Each structure stands twice: as C-alpha cells, then as structure tokens.
Amino acid sequence: MRIAHLADLHLGYRAYHRVNQRGMNVREADVAEAFRQAVARVIELRPDLVLVAGDVFHTVRPSNTAIADAFRQFSLMADRLPGVPIVVIAGNHDTPRSADTGNILNLFREIDGVRVVCDECRTLKLEELETSVWCEPHVASFTEDPPRREPDPSARHNLMMLHGILVGPRGAEKLTYISEYGGANIDESSIRWPEWDYIALGHHHSCQEIERNAWYAGGLERTSTNIWAEKEEKGFLVYDTEARQAEFHAVETRTMVDLPKISAREMTPAELDEAILRAVSRVEDGLRGKIVRLLAFDVPRGVVRELNHKRIRDWKAEAVHFHLDVRPPEIRRRAGSGAPVRRQTLREQVGGFLEHRWEIQDRRVERPRLVELGTRYVDRTTEEG
Numbered sequence: 239m240r241i242a243h244l245a246d247l248h249l250g251y252r253a254y255h256r257v258n259q260r261g262m263n264v265r266e267a268d269v270a271e272a273f274r275q276a277v278a279r280v281i282e283l284r285p286d287l288v289l290v291a292g293d294v295f296h297t298v299r300p301s302n303t304a305i306a307d308a309f310r311q312f313s314l315m316a317d318r319l320p321g322v323p324i325v326v327i328a329g330n331h332d333t334p335r336s337a338d339t340g341n342i343l344n345l346f347r348e349i350d351g352v353r354v355v356c357d358e359c360r361t362l363k364l365e366e367l368e369t370s371v372w373c374e375p376h377v378a379s380f381t382e383d384p385p386r387r388e389p390d391p392s393a394r395h396n397l398m399m400l401h402g403i404l405v406g407p408r409g410a411e412k413l414t415y416i417s418e419y420g421g422a423n424i425d426e427s428s429i430r431w432p433e434w435d436y437i438a439l440g441h442h443h444s445c446q447e448i449e450r451n452a453w454y455a456g457g458l459e460r461t462s463t464n465i466w467a468e469k470e471e472k473g474f475l476v477y478d479t480e481a482r483q484a485e486f487h488a489v490e491t492r493t494m495v496d497l498p499k500i501s502a503r504e505m506t507p508a509e510l511d512e513a514i515l516r517a518v519s520r521v522e523d524g525l526r527g528k529i530v531r532l533l534a535f536d537v538p539r540g541v542v543r544e545l546n547h548k549r550i551r552d553w554k555a556e557a558v559h560f561h562l563d564v565r566p567p568e569i570r571r572r573a574g575s576g577a578p579v580r581r582q583t584l585r586e587q588v589g590g591f592l593e594h595r596w597e598i599q600d601r602r603v604e605r606p607r608l609v610e611l612g613t614r615y616v617d618r619t620t621e622e623g
C-alpha cells in the first residue's frame with residue numbers, strides 16, 4: 239500500500255503585510271499555491287490512501303478565501319482519486335480552545351471520501367484497504383495521561399496518525415529546532431513503535447525520519463515561528479508499506495535567502511554600510527520576490543542610527559521581506575568553561591518569547607501590552623523573591 243502523507247499545510251497563514259495583484263497577502267497566496275502543487279502531484283502519484291496529519295489551517299478562524307480554497311483542493315483530490323480515502327486530523331493550529339467554537343475541518347466531511355477526526359481518538363476502519371488508522375488529533379494528545387494506542391488486531395495494516403512533539407531520545411536527537419509552541423508533548427515511550435505499519439506525524443515543520451516506519455512529513459511552505467530554521471526543501475511523503483520506504487516529493491516555495499552574518503565589531507557606520515551593500519549585492523538576480531535576512535552582530539546603537547536607511551528602505555520595498563537584523567553588542571561574561579557567554583535573564587527570555595515567538599490567536603490581544611504584562615509579572619515574582 240502506498241500512502242501519501244501530508245502535514246502542516248497552514249492554509250490562511252499570513253505575513254509581512256504584502257499583497258499580490260489580487261489583493262491577497264503574498265504569503266497566504268504562497269501557502270495556497272504550495273498546497274495546489276502538492277494536490278496536483280498526489281493526484282498524479284495515485285496513492286491508495288491520503289493522510290493529512292494536522293494543521294490544515296493556520297488559525298482556528300481562517301479567512302473565507304482560505305476555507306474556500308482548501309475546500310476546492312480537497313474536493314479536487316477526492317474527485318480525481320475515486321475510492322482513495324483521505325483522512326484528516328486536527329492539529330494545534332486548527333483546534334479551538336473552546337469546544338463550542340466548533341471545528342472548521344468538519345466542513346470537509348461534506349466531501350465524499352474525506353474523513354475528519356477533530357475531537358477524540360478514533361480508529362478508522364478502511365475496509366477496502368483492510369486497514370485501520372488510529373487517528374489522534376491534537377486535543378486527544380494534549381492530556382496528562384496518554385491515550386492507549388492499540389493496533390486493531392482484525393486489520394491487515396495498522397497505521398497511526400498524530401500531531402505533536404516527540405519527547406524522548408528520538409525527539410531530542412532529531413527535532414533540532416522548535417517549529418512552534420503550543421503543541422502536545424508525546425512521550426515516545428507511550429508508543430509501541432514496531433507494532434505499526436506506518437506512523438504519520440505532524441507538527442514538526444521539517445520532513446524528518448523518526449523510525450523507519452515513522453516520519454514527520456514537514457510543512458509545504460515555511461510557516462514556523464522561526465522560518466530561518468527551515469532551510470531544507472518543503473514537500474510531502476509517499477510511504478510504501480511493503481518496501482517500508484518513504485519517498486519525498488518537493489514542492490516549489492518562495493525563495494528565502496539567509497545571507498552570511500556580518501560581525502560589525504569596531505566598524506564605522508560607513509564600513510558597515512559597505513559590508514551590508516556587498517552582502518546584498520551577492521543575492522543573485524536581486525531581492526525582488528524574495529524573503530531575505532541579513533544578520534549583523536555587535537552593532538552599537540549610534541552606528542545603527544547613521545546607516546544608510548534610505549537604501550535599506552528601498553531594499554525593503556523591493557523584496558517580499560527584507561529583514562536587516564541588527565543586534566547590539568552583547569555583554570559577555572566568562573563562564574566556568576572559559577567560553578564567553580551571556581545568559582539571558584528570565585525577564586529577557588519571557589519578553590523575547592512573547593515579542594517574537596508567541597503566536598497571538600486572539601486579535602484583541604495587543605503584543606506590546608502582552609510583553610509589558612508578561613515582563614511585569616516576572617519582575618513581581620522576582621521582587622517577591
């Protein structure tokens with residue numbers, strides 16, 4: 239049996255306040271386009287089964303455009319692959335905090351051939367394939383006691399699909415960055431790995447083998463909290479249960495360029511400007527249509543002020559996103575090992591997390607206010623000892 243395994247589509251994701259000719263956020267359009275490509279490719283590949291391991295949508299309330307687009311693509315896939323079951327579970331992004339909000343993924347139940355599991359663990363029996371799929375959506379994993387994950391003895395093939403972050407030696411070794419906060423922790427020892435023909439994982443945004451029979455498919459576009467950690471190609475997997483082998487199928491994504499870092503120590507503004515210009519000119523065919531980052535370390539505030547901001551603004555206008563990430567000199571202190579390190583204070587960690595990492599799902603929350611409140615609470619606990 240050949241299984242197409244997709245995950246973390248994040249349809250409706252938006253970033254950078256940049257719109258295309260049709261008035262659509264450029265990144266939202268990119269994500270939709272990556273999914274279109276993936277669907278077209280899945281249709282060509284004619285798998286026996288399609289698994290979508292959570293985070294179909296980036297938010298609990300995606301835009302109408304994102305919903306309509308997703309519905310169209312799932313309908314197309316179901317229509318072109320008659321008799322091929324398409325099984326979808328909810329991830330942390332498309333699971334509302336309150337049960338009475340209802341899950342938008344349930345809409346896809348209207349499509350013949352699509353099955354959706356949002357609210358609890360369920361074993362789906364796919365008679366035509368003599369296969370059972372243990373479906374474990376985010377809410378079901380997000381509990382203190384892990385569910386008892388049992389293969390179905392009456393099935394020829396037993397598959398498992400879940401969405402979360404593996405906690406244990408495999409996760410520690412193989413999940414090298416945090417895709418996103420807010421995922422369920424899945425204790426590796428609660429899974430009896432060899433008992434399953436395939437384990438389709440979602441949540442980690444890079445394609446990653448965990449065991450020979452267990453993979454994260456990774457996302458189709460770069461939508462992690464820190465996209466710069468997603469250097470690899472994006473796409474989906476086709477797993478063959480007989481050969482016990484996974485094949486990766488890449489999709490085309492927006493070009494992302496992370497320029498070599500500049501160490502600006504002792505540089506004058508003119509020298510740093512020159513170094514920045516040199517770095518940016520190295521981008522082949524210019525910045526247009528690209529997401530570009532340039533990191534410069536050890537830049538004092540006074541130097542930042544005197545940089546050529548007009549030119550930087552032009553680059554920002556040209557690229558889809560140009561991020562000149564200028565960092566001030568760090569206060570260093572010697573640690574026991576002799577290496578110069580500076581540990582962040584708890585206040586800085588909390589502030590940084592809320593400022594850059596925490597994904598605000600509720601529009602009423604203002605980020606500056608959130609950061610202010612978070613750091614104030616830290617201060618208060620410190621004061622109270």
Ligand SMILES: [Mn+2]
Pocket residue numbers: 246293329331418441442443
């Ligand atoms: Mn995700």
